[in-house]
Ligand SMILES: Nc1ncnc2c1ncn2[C@@H]1O[C@H](COP(=O)(O)OP(=O)(O)OP(=O)(O)O)[C@@H](O)[C@H]1O
């Protein structure tokens with residue numbers, strides 16, 4: 001870090017924003033194969049949280065690659081940088097008092113681990129667990145067919161690995177469950193953990 005770059009301590013901080021919102025902020029990190037249901041589920045959970053009066057925002061793979069990560073490809077190095085940048089972006093959202101839901105394949109365990117390290121208790125990993133066969137049969141974007149025809153290089157599950165989470169907070173069988181049941185499983189977990197509830201005397205971190 002350049003020694004001329006000095007952190008400016010703001011007067012309004014995260015704890016104050018959380019207090020104003022009436023809930024804590026966090027990251028709900030959806031991971032899984034293409035077609036596993038990350039985007040569908042993240043947006044459906046967002047809708048439920050929105051109706052509960054929780055401030056939310058979804059960061060979705062393709063959309064972020066149009067802007068923030070528009071300069072990155074799909075090599076291992078580029079995927080790493082993609083997730084690193086998104087991790088830093090989610091940290092800003094958390095500081096802003098928002099519950100941010102992310103929908104990225106994020107295939108590498110070490111990258112997700114990095115983000116977990118960056119965010120600590122604010123990070124909830126949600127594994128959308130759907131078999132490759134089911135994802136291929138859905139082929140929502142027609143990408144599996146193109147990858148198998150050799151038209152797309154480094155495609156997760158076909159020509160690039162997906163490393164399953166070993167200790168995700170929530171594992172959802174998105175290959176078999178309905179969308180409604182999947183949403184309910186996430187919401188139940190959060191309710192059970194009283195995740196968004198602020199302690200009586202909210203800390204002003
Ligand atoms: N339980 C479920 N949860 C989420 N999606 C489901 C579920 N059951 C079926 N689906 C269907 O699976 C498909 C998932 O597509 P979606 O675009 O959400 O996948 P994705 O993981 O975001 O893929 P990508 O990484 O390519 O963006 C949708 O057509 C959705 O309707």
Ligand SMILES: [Mg+2]
Nearest residue numbers: 038039061103
């Ligand atoms: Mg998606």
